[in-house]
Amino acid sequence: MLSTAAVGDAPTRTLLLNASHEPLCIVSVHRAVLLVMTGKAVVLEADGSLHSERLAMPLPVVLCLNRYVHVPVRRPVPPTRRTVLQRDGHRCAYCGGGADTVDHVHPRSRGGRHEWTNVVAACVRCNHRKADRFLHELGWELEFTPRAPRWSVAFGAAATRAEPSWSRYLVA
Structure with a gap:
């Protein structure tokens, strides 16, 4: 033993x-x-x-x-709220604060898809301010390019x- x-x-x-x-x-x-x-x-x-x-x-x-x-070959992990928050370290992609929601960079209402390259973690305030607009309409930029995790x-x-x-x- x-x-x-x-x-x-x-x-x-x-x-x-x-x-x-x-x-x-x-x-x-x-x-x-x-x-x-x-x-x-x-x-x-x-x-x-x-x-x-x-x-x-x-x-x-x-x-x-x-x-x-x-x-x-493992099936890719789908972009759920939990997995997106984990990928982004629970940090808002827009202001850098604590994130608790998920936002579509290219809004779904304007043809955006629910995929890793279009989804980022966001705080409630930034998500509400962005609403269904494009980043360039607000003068915002992402500091990183969203991508699917390797595993x-x-x-x-x-x-x-x-x-x-x-x-x-x-x-x-």
Whole structure:
């Protein structure tokens, strides 16, 4: 039975990367230890150590598989309110304040589509001021070009907040 050196603040989840260093999933520490002990993965980042009677090993926070695992093409994440807010970091695309709504850059009432390249996070005030107008009608400009995330925003954003050491592996 392995025990952690600092049980109170020890991570309970481990980021698992493919051999190409692309994020695959989040696994439990128990599963991570099994992957390392069977030689299927190597520890890239650790936080503390695990000890048993005959073994001591680093507590895995980020693992990389030794062999590449083919992953079927994932369907793109749809631009929902939650996923758009996560992509934009809960910041208004117009004023930079806290965002709690979603706005269509090219208004739907004027032919705009509900897709990643046309949807941004916005605060209620800016969303109300913009209404169904184009940005050039108000003299506004976006500081970034909205785009679809490379992979699941729900997975990436939630994981980055929980484990800061994962952020360099989770580039959206």
